[in-house]
Amino acid sequence: MIRSLEDVSRLAKEKGPKKLAVLSPEDEEFMLAVKRSWEVGYIEPVLIGDREKMDRVAEKVGFDIGRFEKIEENDRQTVSDLGIGMLFSGKLSIVSKGQIPTSYIYRSVIRAESKAGSGMTVSVMSLWEIPGVDHLVAFTDSGVNIQPDFKAKAEIIKNAVFLYHLLGFQRPKIGVLSSQRGFRETMASFRDYKSLRKAAETGDLGECEVVEGVSFSDIFLGPRGRMKSYGEIDLNRTPHVILVPCLDTGNIICKLDLFLDVKRCSLTVTSKGAVCIPARSDMSDSIEGQIAMGVVVADRMEKEVH
Amino acid sequence: MARSFNEIVQEAKEGGARKRLAVPSVKKHHLEPLSRAAKEGFVTPLLIGNSKTIKAMVGNSPLASLPCEIVEAGNPAAALQQAIALTRDGRADILLQGGADQKSFMNAVLDAKTGLLKGKLASYASVFQIKQVGKLILATDTLLNNFPGIAEKQIIVENALGLASLLGMDQPKIAALAAIEQVNPSIPSTLDAALLSKMSQRKQFGRAVIEGPLDMDCALSQAAAARKGLQSIVTGNADIYLVPEIETGYQLVQALVFFGKVETAGILLGTVKPVIPDLPFLSDDGRFIELALAAMVSNKGALHG
Numbered sequence: 001m002i003r004s005l006e007d008v009s010r011l012a013k014e015k016g017p018k019k020l021a022v023l024s025p026e027d028e029e030f031m032l033a034v035k036r037s038w039e040v041g042y043i044e045p046v047l048i049g050d051r052e053k054m055d056r057v058a059e060k061v062g063f064d065i066g067r068f069e070k071i072e073e074n075d076r077q078t079v080s081d082l083g084i085g086m087l088f089s090g091k092l093s094i095v096s097k098g099q100i101p102t103s104y105i106y107r108s109v110i111r112a113e114s115k116a117g118s119g120m121t122v123s124v125m126s127l128w129e130i131p132g133v134d135h136l137v138a139f140t141d142s143g144v145n146i147q148p149d150f151k152a153k154a155e156i157i158k159n160a161v162f163l164y165h166l167l168g169f170q171r172p173k174i175g176v177l178s179s180q181r182g183f184r185e186t187m188a189s190f191r192d193y194k195s196l197r198k199a200a201e202t203g204d205l206g207e208c209e210v211v212e213g214v215s216f217s218d219i220f221l222g223p224r225g226r227m228k229s230y231g232e233i234d235l236n237r238t239p240h241v242i243l244v245p246c247l248d249t250g251n252i253i254c255k256l257d258l259f260l261d262v263k264r265c266s267l268t269v270t271s272k273g274a275v276c277i278p279a280r281s282d283m284s285d286s287i288e289g290q291i292a293m294g295v296v297v298a299d300r301m302e303k304e305v306h
Numbered sequence: 307m308a309r310s311f312n313e314i315v316q317e318a319k320e321g322g323a324r325k326r327l328a329v330p331s332v333k334k335h336h337l338e339p340l341s342r343a344a345k346e347g348f349v350t351p352l353l354i355g356n357s358k359t360i361k362a363m364v365g366n367s368p369l370a371s372l373p374c375e376i377v378e379a380g381n382p383a384a385a386l387q388q389a390i391a392l393t394r395d396g397r398a399d400i401l402l403q404g405g406a407d408q409k410s411f412m413n414a415v416l417d418a419k420t421g422l423l424k425g426k427l428a429s430y431a432s433v434f435q436i437k438q439v440g441k442l443i444l445a446t447d448t449l450l451n452n453f454p455g456i457a458e459k460q461i462i463v464e465n466a467l468g469l470a471s472l473l474g475m476d477q478p479k480i481a482a483l484a485a486i487e488q489v490n491p492s493i494p495s496t497l498d499a500a501l502l503s504k505m506s507q508r509k510q511f512g513r514a515v516i517e518g519p520l521d522m523d524c525a526l527s528q529a530a531a532a533r534k535g536l537q538s539i540v541t542g543n544a545d546i547y548l549v550p551e552i553e554t555g556y557q558l559v560q561a562l563v564f565f566g567k568v569e570t571a572g573i574l575l576g577t578v579k580p581v582i583p584d585l586p587f588l589s590d591d592g593r594f595i596e597l598a599l600a601a602m603v604s605n606k607g608a609l610h611g
Contacts, residue, residue, distance in 0.1 A: 029533070101488075130565060146485075146493055179556035183412035184452055189553060216560035217587040226335060229589050230567045245553040248495050251485035252554050253561050255522035258530065259438075260566045281523045281530030 001168035002296065003136065005129045005263055005289050012292035015299040016042040019092035020291065021083035024049035024076065027099040028057050030278075033287035034096075035063040042288075042295045046071065046092065048079050049100075076104050084108035088116060088272045093298035096276035096291055105277070106144050109270055118271035121145075121155035125163060125241075126254035126266040127293070132235045138163065139242050142250035142266065143277060150192045153243060154199060160241040161206040163269050166300040171207050174200065175239035177249065178214040189245035190214060196243070211239050255279070265290045267297065274298045307474025308442060308602070311435045311569065311595045314473075318348040318598040321605030324373060327597070328398035330354045330385035331405035337367040339593035344372040348601045352377050352398055354385045355405075382406060390414050393579050394422060400600045403584035412450075415574070415581055427451070428576035429462040430583070431469055432559045433599060435569050442473060445547040448555035449572065449583065456498050459548065463502065465575035466546050467514055472606045480506070481525035481544035482518025483554070487534055489519060495550030502548070515540060516548070563587050571595040573603065580604050 002008060020043040025031045031054070037043045047054055047065060051072040058065045073079045083095045084105065097105055106122055113120045124143030127136045141148060141156045148156060157174055164172035176196050178189035193214050200210040213219045220237050221227055244250035257264035266277040267290065274297040278287045308314045327349045329336065343349045345368065353360045354377040364370050377392075379385035386406045392398040401422065403411045415421050416428060430449035433442055446466045451458055463480065470478040482499035489500045499518025506516035517540035524531035528542030549555035562568040564587070571592050574581040580600035588596070 027533070128565075177553070177557055179452075179552045181408070181449070181552075181556070183409040187452065187553075215557060216564045217585075220564050221586055224586075226586050227589055228335075228338070229591070230563070233564055233567070235564070244557075246551075247485045247493065248483070248550045249554040249557060252483050252522045252549070253558060255526070256558075256561060256565070258523055258526040260562075262565065279523055279530075281527070281533045 003134055005136075005265065005292075008265075008296050009289065009292045011299070012042045012295040013040055016295050017044045018042070018094055018295050018298055019044050019046065020094040020096055020294065021046045021048055021086050021092055022096050022098050023079050023083045023105065024098035024100040026050055026053035026057060028061055029282070029284045030098045030287060031057040031063060032061045032284040033278075033291060035061055036284065036288050037291045042292055043094070044068070046086070048073055048082050049098065050074050076100050077107065080104040080108040081111075084112050084275070087270065087275070088112045090272070093273045093302065094276065094291075094294040095273075096287075096294060097278060099280055101280070102143060102277060105275060109268065109275065113271060116271060120271045121152060121159065122268060122270070123156040123159050124266055124268050124277055125160055126250070126264055128254070128257060129263040129265075130235060130238065131261055133238050134236060135169070135240055136167070137238050137240065137242065139244055139250050139254040141247065142244065142254045143247070143268070146247045148246070149188075150195050153192055153196060154205060157196065157205045157208070157241070157243055159269055160243070161208045163297065164240050165207070166297060166304065169240055171209060172240035174205075174208055174210045174241045174243060175219050176210055176214060176243045177245055179245070180214055192245075208241075263289065265293045267293055269297060269301075273301055307476075309440060310442065311571070311598070314595060314602055315346065315598040318601035318605070319346055321348065321601060324348060324350045325399040325601045325604045326397065327351045327400045327402060328354060328389040328392045329402045329404040330379070330389040331382045332360060332363070333405040334363055336402075336404060336593075337363070337369055338590050339597060341368040341372060342594045343597040343601075344369060344374060346598075349400070349597055350374065352392065354379050354389050354392075355382070356380070383410065386410055386414055390420070390422065399579060399604045400597075401579060401581045403582065405584075408583065411583065415577065422577040422579060422581060424576050424578045425461070427458055427461045427465075428574055429465045430572055430574050431466050432570050432572040434562065441545070443545060443547065444470060445549060445555065445559060446575075447552070448549065448559045449552075449585070450574070452552045454551065456501055459498055459502060460505070461576070463511060463514075463516065463548060466548070467511060469573070469575055469603070470514075470546060472603055475545050477513045477515065478545045479540040479543055480514060480516040480546040480548055481520045481540055482516055482548045483522060483525060484519035484550055485521060487519055487521045487524050487531075487536060495519065498550065499548075517541065518548070560587050569595070571599055573599055
């Protein structure tokens with residue numbers, strides 16, 4: 001069972017190197033992360049982007065990229081299409097975002113899934129490693145679906161359940177968030193929670209459990225709970241997966257890692273492999289951890305799918 | 307300027323006469339923070355409900371020997387009605403939800419004719435004490451309005467600026483949050499944030515500066531914002547976080563409480579007197595701070611007219 005980012009890093013070293021396409025590593029932090037990931041044996045990179053910029057940042061971080069495959073391309077959508085195309089044609093098993101807005105990548109993945117006829121909804125999982133919690137916690141969808149309805153949420157949960165099965169959790173617990181308060185009208189997110197709980201009970205979301213409650217307060221204190229002091233908080237009640245009601249909520253909360261004592265790692269699992277989605281503001285240590293997660297997921301998908 | 311919860315307590319204590327606190331249907335778990343505030347000398351609780359039950363409850367608590375009054379009311383609905391009336395006509399300075407059921411409480415407070423609304427819209431602000439930055443931070447609206455439009459957000463900002471001013475923030479910096487820092491017509495929160503930002507540029511919020519849209523990494527960290535090519539005095543140094551809607555606001559506060567153990571308190575804004583709803587995720591310390599915050603606001607008066 002993979003419970004921590006340390007487990008991820010250990011396994012990535014064991015299972016690597018894997019071929020990974022990096023989309024526009026044109027910034028020092030991204031290039032440094034690629035350099036370190038190569039040095040520790042996670043990956044063998046294929047570098048796609050502006051040749052001049054890539055050469056310049058590689059030199060700055062002291063990385064000899066002469067030995068790696070490079071594809072010169074300046075148009076960002078084409079950069080993304082090329083990388084995702086290689087993933088879907090089986091030429092490599094992981095793609096990682098570089099210094100390029102994520103929307104280009106989502107567009108490429110959505111087109112590729114549609115062409116492959118996989119029926120897979122594209123969603124992003126931002127995993128937190130929280131001290132005191134014995135598993136990684138995924139916030140989803142933190143990247144693609146702006147205002148998912150019940151049907152989209154069901155697919156988003158299935159993607160997360162798929163990931164947790166790969167990480168070794170047979171029956172992950174899912175928390176479905178809604179900001180339903182007793183004094184306002186019923187919110188769509190609350191109706192979705194009710195329906196998703198039923199869907200989980202009948203097995204429609206895969207092997208998983210939707211836990212009772214729609215807020216962190218419900219989850220940690222129970223529906224009528226209260227606390228005298230924060231010492232009463234038991235973080236081990238944190239579900240494996242937290243389904244957020246909308247993109248704003250997911251993205252805003254998952255980036256609290258910059259403030260809290262947690263580490264974040266974001267990825268998309270496609271039908272053909274993993275796509276690492278570091279934020280454009282992430283530093284090299286964090287990006288390296290996210291690449292390691294991509295390697296582990298790709299390795300487990302190879303075993304699962306083939 | 308209050309930079310910590312202790313300073314809020316200090317200001318509450320230095321504010322003159324004890325504030326009268328209307329508390330309908332008090333429950334046992336309210337007594338600890340009420341006793342603390344009464345002992346510190348800045349409130350006199352008016353406990354409204356069945357006097358026999360209240361006397362029995364208070365008799366075993368530290369409140370028994372502190373300034374405290376009991377107001378008879380036959381049932382919870384009458385207690386709530388009386389609490390609202392006392393607050394509206396000035397016999398109480400602050401209203402607590404106490405043990406009143408939340409739906410009845412909010413409906414009563416927000417009733418356009420008989421409630422405590424000052425203008426068209428009330429909102430709620432959470433106050434956090436953030437040790438890392440050595441100052442207090444506000445987040446709004448984290449309880450009341452579900453999906454405010456731009457007109458409502460303008461009022462929510464103005465309400466928060468009223469509180470910021472009472473806390474002594476001179477030129478508040480506001481991060482208008484969204485999922486991304488770019489303006490994307492498909493993501494409504496980015497449009498609202500951009501408009502508010504433009505309004506602030508045109509000085510429609512006085513000296514306050516609103517930057518938006520900002521995603522959370524840009525709002526929290528100047529370094530993160532710089533990597534995305536964003537320069538602003540707000541990034542990494544916001545005083546007020548404006549959330550796009552309630553789905554984010556309500557959960558954001560709780561994420562900070564449960565995952566970050568960040569102390570929080572909160573207060574309704576846009577009411578004629580300070581009002582404190584009863585939220586499950588506050589600690590006794592947080593509840594005590596809320597009383598001090600409400601007393602401070604009541605002292606300074608301006609916010610609630």
